[in-house]
Amino acid sequence: MKMADEGRRGEEDGGPGAVHQVFVVMESLLEKLKVLNYEEEILAKHNMKNLSRHYFVSSPFLAVNPGEQFFLFTVIAAWLINEAGRPFTAPQEHDEPNATVSNILSELRAFGVKVDFPPSKLKSGQESSPNYPAETTEEESVIEDDAELTLSKVEEEMIEEPDDEEENVMDLEALKLRTCPTDTEASSKPEEILEATVDAAEWSLEVERVLPQLKVTVRTDNKSYLDRLQEDVGKTLEKAKERYQQASGGVTERTRVLAEISEELEKVKQEMEEKGSSMSDGAPVVKIKQSLTKLKQEIIQMDVRIGVVEHTLLQAKLKEKSNMTRDMNATNLPEPATGPFA
Structure with a gap:
């Protein structure tokens, strides 16, 4: 996760260079990551590019991707916690951010680191709180690695020089206790009357830590x-x-x-x-005209014939009438008289 601006702390310290202290811290953090071989353990496995010297620094002059920064921070923190000797499940991209941050802070408390800020500050990266979780976990991992190297070196020396066992006898258990944090201070305290030590701030932190775990994340089956x-x-x-x-x-x-x-x-x-x-052809019209002319001629001929017939009928009637008149006249003639003059 990106580191916050240290301007407020620089003003309190009174030093002009304190404002740029966050850049120095980021460079130191990157060097520690290189010592732990983070390039092969994290970047190669997750197919990520190398971190720049000021990757987690919050600055208006640096182009950042908050989602990528937060995911890379959680992956690095989970890897460092595992390197420090405590099992921690690597977070996934679909995990709840608040739950992931709360789990990381719980592991820091288990290492004995005092956490005096809520998980939301670590997730937002707008305060000075995100500066040291990864750095503290790195120190624990480096100490654990140094202890393992020291133990292996002592064992090799003991094998190479068996004659000087009495002179070079080393208590390996004491070395482990010296390199790892112990609870001797807590056990050396005198017994006291049990009293309620619940603080409102711690109670709020615990509520913020537990609240994301109550959410149910339904994962889709691909x-x-x-x-x-x-x-x-x-x-x-x-x-x-x-x-x-x-x-x-x-x-x-x-x-x-x-x-x-x-x-x-x-x-x-x-x-x-x-x-x-x-x-469009004129032949039918000509035919019609010829037919009309022929029809007219036939009508004229018919009229002539009708006239002839009428004249013939008239003559016949006249002849019949004259014959009837003659017959009537013939029947009406007087008989000749018989007398002296006959």
Whole structure:
């Protein structure tokens, strides 16, 4: 996690260089990490790039990624706690930040480090509190490594010089006790009357530490998610196939109907062309005129014939009338008289 600005502390100390003390602390922290071979133990395993000298320094002139800084800080802190001899599970990216910070502070308290700030300060990195958790854990890890090196060196010397055992006898247990923190001071205190030593600040710290653990983090099962995703994709493909088949059938039917309509349209066009050509031609008009002329001639001939027939009928009637008149006259003539003059 990024380190905080030490300007306030520098003002209290009164030194002008105290403002830049945080940069010196960061460089010292990086040197200790290199001594512990953090490049192979952390960076190589997590596929991370090397830290700059002022990676965890809070400065407006440095471009930072708070999420990446916090995750790298938790990974380094977990690794240092394990190197110091206490088992600590490496945090994951989906873990609760408050719970991770509380677990780290609990391990620091187990080392005997006094923690007088809440976990939120360590997570935000806006105060001076984040400066020393990793540094303190590094010192514990370095001390543990020095103790192991000293013990191995003593054992090698004892093997190489068996004749001088009486002169160079060393109490390994005493060396371990000397290099590791012990509880002798606590046991040497006289017994006192038990009294309540609960402090409100410590109680608040404990509440902040326990509160994130009460949250339930539901982790998604990637396999079930992929199965559901595959099932959804399969259903979607089936629906797409059905719609494609329906659309294909509709297209075939529409294509057939279009062919029929096109054929009928061609027939209509052909008929219209024939009628148009016939209408544009003058032969029918000439035929009609000839027919009318012929019809007029026939009408004239018919009129002549009708006149002849009427004249013939009139003559016949006149002749019949004259004959009737003659007959009537013939019947009405007087008989000749018989007398002296006959």
